[in-house]
Amino acid sequence: MKRGQRGDEQEGGGSSSSEPRKRLRPQNLEEQEREENALDWGRLPQEILLQVFQYLPLLDRAFASQVCRGWNQAFHMPELWRCFEFELTQPASSYLKATHPDLIKQIIKRHSNHLQYVSFKVDSSTESAEAACDILSQLVNCSLKTLGLISTARPSFMELPKSHFISALTVVFVNSKSLSSLKIDDTPVDDPSLKVLVANNSDTLKLLKMSSCPHVSPAGILCVADQCHGLRELALNYHLLSDELLLALSSERHVHLEHLRIDVVSENPGQLFHTIKKSSWDALVRHSPKFNLVMYFFLYEDEFGPFFQYEVPVTHLYFGRSVSKEVLGRVGLTCPRLVELVVCANGLRPLDEELIRIAERCQQLSAIGLGECEVSCSAFVEFVKMCGRRLSQLSIMEEVLVPDHKYGLDEIHWEVSKHLGRVWFPDMMPTW
């Protein structure tokens, strides 16, 4: 790095013995001059420096900024400060180090108006969530395009006084005016603050992720859907899902929806869930024929009553707890658009017919994962044969497969590999 700096040759420390030798030859002066220029890293044009800097992590950029004035200026170019991820952690609650407070101060002072893509990662301590809110409320002169509030452990935003959180969040809503993506899962955001969001950012909002926000009501989210016609991705809990919401998302003024993520979580056993009309789903599919519906279920077995009673446009299904054989049977009948199916657990009866039916009816299925379930080896081979090479992801625990008269565990990998067109093995767990 120092090679270009004049007067450094003597202290070069033997590393560049060829350079001084050249210097002794006067006829080479011109050539040397050219070489000097070419090597003068300090004179790199800012655009080139920018290109280089953007490939460097912040630490290296900081080191580089100490080299010369030009590099120091480059360090502060707005382009390099458009995105920033604040990591807010406490030593008592996290193993990871936090963004240094002085750096935070410097960013707020010198670069807050450059910030466009901002995320906050907070650990489980209330102090960290508090710190995130403090920073948020200082972002008055910037126009964010994306904002993410991410809880890396137990959600700590929920522990803040709601008013405190809301006032910090609305600072961003009011000042940004062109927010396009907002990820605020597990926060105490509420209906009035969503109204502020809509009032200031309705033309730009494209993504809203707000799973497990208990203070939002179905009316609150409906207001967002009604007015943010550019909304393409939405994540929320099932209790916020309504026929009205689906119809609003299907209205003519609304762009095509691309991705809807629904978490179905039961708080108490035996909880009753409302139903969504088939006509509402149909309307949404008509409006956005290609949209993905991702549903994660965390229910007790007896709570599935309202689900999979008629055709649902679900594409990705995850069953986080035990799901009955009967419900999986219904999945085969009602989910023609299914792309991925993951079943963490099922009872002790083999899922043979259910899988075969899914292979038959779910023509798009390309990924399947089975945890604590049982499937006979022959049924499994049959399933794979029916799906064939479209199964790009096939993750089955070894224990799931029950050897039968046709296949043992040693043959099955061969059979399945043959049908998949690639080498396949069941997932193994250590016997320890």
Add this chain to the structure above:
Amino acid sequence: MAPNSIHWFRKGLRLHDNPALQEAVRGASTVRCVYFLDPWFAGSSNLGVNRWRFLLQCLDDLDANLRKLNSRLFVIRGQPANVFPRLFKEWDISRLTFEYDTEPFGKERDAAIKKLAMEAGVEVIVKTSHTLYDLDKIIEMNGGQPPLTYKRFQTLISRMDPPEMPVETLSHVVMGKCVTPISEDHGDKYGVPSLEELGFDTEGLPTAVWPGGETEALTRIERHLERKAWVANFERPRMNANSLLASPTGLSPYLRFGCLSCRLFYFRLTDLYRKVKKNSSPPLSLYGQLLWREFFYTAATTNPRFDKMEGNPICVRIPWDRNPEALAKWAEAKTGFPWIDAIMTQLRQEGWIHHLARHAVACFLTRGDLWISWEEGMKVFEELLLDADWSVNAGSWMWLSCSSFFQQFFHCYCPVGFGRRTDPNGDFIRRYLPVLRGFPAKYIYDPWNAPESVQAAAKCVIGVHYPKPMVNHAEASRLNIERMKQIYQQLSRYRGLGLLASVPSTHNGNGNGTIMAYSPGEQQTGTNAATTPPVSGSSVASGNRTGSILLNFDSEEHQGPSGLQQQQLGYQNMPDSSQVINGSRLYQSSIPHDFTVPQLPGCLLHTGGSVTGKRERELDPDSEEEETLSTSHKLQRQIAEKS
């Protein structure tokens, strides 16, 4: 003059198949077998009474067996490095033998002792017998890096020569003219101490479920093989309520302390298989238990930070929660989930739990429910679990917490359902948690759901006599699966909606040393390739390279090779600058728009020559040689021809 030898016992607490011990007596005039009560237990306060007891029983048994050969065991209090020089002089030693220790800490210790011995003119003979294979050879075959998937490991093993046969048991014949000088006060000076002498309160200590020692180990292996022969089925036994209990045929603690030679076990299994299956050659799966152990030893042998998350190149950095109260509830069997608490009680009382029970409690502590670091769980196991070996313990915890080894993470063991599935009646719970004895099977796994009348009838009110569940499992698993997905998406740079595709491919993945290394080309080959979501982050606060850097330049700690490695491999959050600079790629339609921070192709990730992307790895020509995979060759050809 015939040499005077010392054989140094550490693991390998046995007289059968002990090649280093054999070397000690070969042509020697005297031999002394020593055991240091210290090095293995550096920080001995971590070890629970069951582990100490097991060790002392092993030593007692060793001493008893040596007596039969007119020899004795010399238990020496102190540090080997301090004591050896004195012993060399006092006993006029010219030969030192010990079993090769594969673990980084042990290798370091042994290197120091070797140097010390050499300086004292003592010949050092080291023999491998704790593992089946020469682990360095496995690593060499894998291009200098330990294999990171079990499949890859099996492939490598299948190409190696079978393990060496066990050597002869130490006997009068083997001893020949070699004797052990024993002084009158041997017992006082070198006797095996009792638990009381070590400061343990043994009052009310129930008898050991797992008695230590070589003699016990040899009895067990006979029983183990008898049962296998009787069942005549060499597949993994299916789990049932009975398998949860300590079995008199269980071998894992004996293998760990080396009371049982893994090679003896290996060849006895082979013989039995051949006998029962009429000479057909045994599949690798026959040796599953031994090979898993070998896999983790291999993964750990060159990685001194194998038991840590930070600075461990094969460990995914996960922002675990620090929560001492929750950790204590787990460790002390007070989670309020009977299935978890019963297992933890069994572990504390007996020192052993079934491997699926280990999966259940490990998943609960880490990625399943509590989101607490696997390192904490590992430490608790180290205290309580008889067969917890540094490599195997850390490796298994990384595995179970999906912190390494390309594990699918979708599957969380339910702390209610998993137990119910295994032992529907709940007898296991009643055995270890007598307070819940009165609950009917219907509620025994989730007693908090039992109506008050049922709780009253069971004489156990939840929240009074037994704790309420410490987490809402549904809520916790929702949060945790989402976090794992984000972390893995960052690693694999996968941007799709699928959960399964978030995990980097494991096909023949030799991983070449690090789980995080993917070629820059990969982004183009993936299904959702070349797409970057609009949100980027800056990398300031990731890992080591954190905090004060900008202001203090505290780069010292990042200078070493491990630091460098980490900065290359860590899943650092890099802003995708192309898009930052252009600023305009705000929203890409058809791309799920996520907040996992994109990585710039090629910018940070290690791109060493042999690291290949997912696709290439599937076509790894290496795997053509796989003997275990007769199919793979043809299949890969087929694929190669198509593409």
